[in-house]
Amino acid sequence: MLRSQLDTIPMGDMKDVHPESAVRDLIKQAQRHGPIFQLPLPDGTRRIVLSSFALVDEVCNDQFFDKRVSVNVRSLRSAIGSGLFSADTSDSNWRKAHTILMPSFSLQAMRNYVPMMVDAAEQLMAKWEHLNPEDLINVPDDMTRVTLETIGLCGFSYHFHAITREQMHPFVEAMVHILSTTAARATRPPIEEKLRFRQRRQLQADLDLLLSTADQLVRERKMMGTEGQKYNDLLNAMLNGVDKQTGEKLDDVNIRNQIITFLIAGHETTSGLLSFATYFLLHHPDVLNRAYEEVDRVLGRDTRKTPTYEQIHQLVYIKQILKETLRLCPTAPMFNRYPYEERLLAGKYQLQPSDTITALTPMLHRDRSIWGDDAEIFNPDHHFNPEAEKQRPANAYKPFGTGQRACIGREFALQEATLVLGMMLQRFYPYTTGIYQLKIREALTIKPADFYMRVRPRTDID
Numbered sequence: 286m287l288r289s290q291l292d293t294i295p296m297g298d299m300k301d302v303h304p305e306s307a308v309r310d311l312i313k314q315a316q317r318h319g320p321i322f323q324l325p326l327p328d329g330t331r332r333i334v335l336s337s338f339a340l341v342d343e344v345c346n347d348q349f350f351d352k353r354v355s356v357n358v359r360s361l362r363s364a365i366g367s368g369l370f371s372a373d374t375s376d377s378n379w380r381k382a383h384t385i386l387m388p389s390f391s392l393q394a395m396r397n398y399v400p401m402m403v404d405a406a407e408q409l410m411a412k413w414e415h416l417n418p419e420d421l422i423n424v425p426d427d428m429t430r431v432t433l434e435t436i437g438l439c440g441f442s443y444h445f446h447a448i449t450r451e452q453m454h455p456f457v458e459a460m461v462h463i464l465s466t467t468a469a470r471a472t473r474p475p476i477e478e479k480l481r482f483r484q485r486r487q488l489q490a491d492l493d494l495l496l497s498t499a500d501q502l503v504r505e506r507k508m509m510g511t512e513g514q515k516y517n518d519l520l521n522a523m524l525n526g527v528d529k530q531t532g533e534k535l536d537d538v539n540i541r542n543q544i545i546t547f548l549i550a551g552h553e554t555t556s557g558l559l560s561f562a563t564y565f566l567l568h569h570p571d572v573l574n575r576a577y578e579e580v581d582r583v584l585g586r587d588t589r590k591t592p593t594y595e596q597i598h599q600l601v602y603i604k605q606i607l608k609e610t611l612r613l614c615p616t617a618p619m620f621n622r623y624p625y626e627e628r629l630l631a632g633k634y635q636l637q638p639s640d641t642i643t644a645l646t647p648m649l650h651r652d653r654s655i656w657g658d659d660a661e662i663f664n665p666d667h668h669f670n671p672e673a674e675k676q677r678p679a680n681a682y683k684p685f686g687t688g689q690r691a692c693i694g695r696e697f698a699l700q701e702a703t704l705v706l707g708m709m710l711q712r713f714y715p716y717t718t719g720i721y722q723l724k725i726r727e728a729l730t731i732k733p734a735d736f737y738m739r740v741r742p743r744t745d746i747d
């Protein structure tokens with residue numbers, strides 16, 4: 286095909302994209318420019334933003350496309366080192382870590398995590414049981430506490446005491462600073478960066494905190510000697526796992542990077558999922574009632590018996606609620622790809638290996654050709670009952686990314702979130718007073734901002 290016969294990709298407006306609202310800004314531009322548009326990146330290459338199923342479907346093909354580690358994640362990587370999430374697929378450490386850590390996410394591993402997940406969820410329930418009727422719950426804050434405690438226990442057999450401590454654990458504050466600072470840094474010229482002395486000092490202090498947390502986990506485990514090897518957790522897989530293909534283990538620096546990666550990736554997005562799901566439940570009484578009906582049928586009303594693995598997986602409507610939540614509010618709202626070679630997209634758009642092709646998930650998940658005219662409506666039953674799931678094309682729903690670089694923790698996240706939501710509804714009536722207009726806070730992931738609720742124990746009412 287002659288170059289003159291190719292379609293030009295519409296140009297978006299870079300000045301309308303700001304680090305603190307990048308996702309919402311890209312959505313606005315997609316609504317203005319359509320399912321494909323481009324933006325210049327600071328290094329002279331292009332970002333091409335895709336919103337429709339037809340276009341995203343093509344770039345999900347692992348044979349011709351790979352994950353592009355975005356400018357923001359490269360900036361994060363230069364600060365916290367290369368882990369499973371931030372490594373290039375060609376980095377030999379990615380394949381090694383992927384192979385070594387995959388068994389920690391098997392079905393058997395999920396079953397083994399249940400007691401630890403229940404431990405963390407029980408702590409949150411106990412905290413809420415001790416509230417006065419008028420006390421407000423900061424929803425994203427408490428969901429962050431429970432998900433950090435969960436990954437601490439399941440991944441590292443470590444109690445962060447994230448739920449019981451008064452202030453949020455310092456790891457979370459340091460992590461949020463690092464995510465926002467490295468994202469903003471990715472948009473500035475290096476010379477400007479050098480002049481920001483105070484910010485650089487703060488970044489170093491935050492990094493030191495993350496590194497010392499990782500080092501403490503390793504030190505304490507090694508001090509246990511052979512006794513420590515009995516733990517069936519991620520940390521032991523990192524320290525002792527062997528890549529069967531090469532016979533290699535992870536080196537010390539890589540282990541440190543993986544610990545930080547899993548502490549961040551293992552709680553931040555699930556916390557957003559639980560917060561958005563609670564928001565949707567509070568605003569859809571019909572869905573909430575059906576969820577109560579299922580929880581009472583599956584878990585019963587006796588809270589002294591904690592949920593089993595089988596019961597968690599019988600909460601199918603709760604899982605549908607979570608999946609529908611991730612459709613409308615995917616907490617990791619984009620993933621990036623590039624073609625191995627020059628390639629035509631949809632037979633008419635020329636793509637280059639230097640391009641960063643962004644699949645904008647909140648728009649993909651609203652494509653009416655897949656989701657119908659009620660794509661904007663929260664409806665767990667419509668899209669995610671088992672029959673509808675089988676009919677839907679695989680690449681129409683991508684909250685966990687795609688192909689070999691898709692999320693390693695997706696079953697972990699869904700199991701944990703189902704348990705927390707199930708236990709919340711078994712014990713409480715959540716409610717809000719006044720009207721809450723959904724606001725979003727962005728820092729690599731998205732979460733509701735300033736979202737509060739109250740809970741009443743069900744025993745007070747039933």
Ligand code: HEM
Nearest residue numbers: 369370550551554555558617620685686690692693694698
């Ligand atoms: C990768 C989403 C929970 C660990 C990803 C990716 C997405 C994602 C979209 C692909 C990113 C890309 O292509 O650049 C989510 C969501 C979660 C969640 C929405 C919760 C609702 C978790 C949990 C863990 C985890 C609980 C660990 C326990 C990872 C890791 C990767 C990853 C290590 C990188 C995998 C690789 O490239 O090999 N996640 N995630 N995630 N996620 Fe998750």
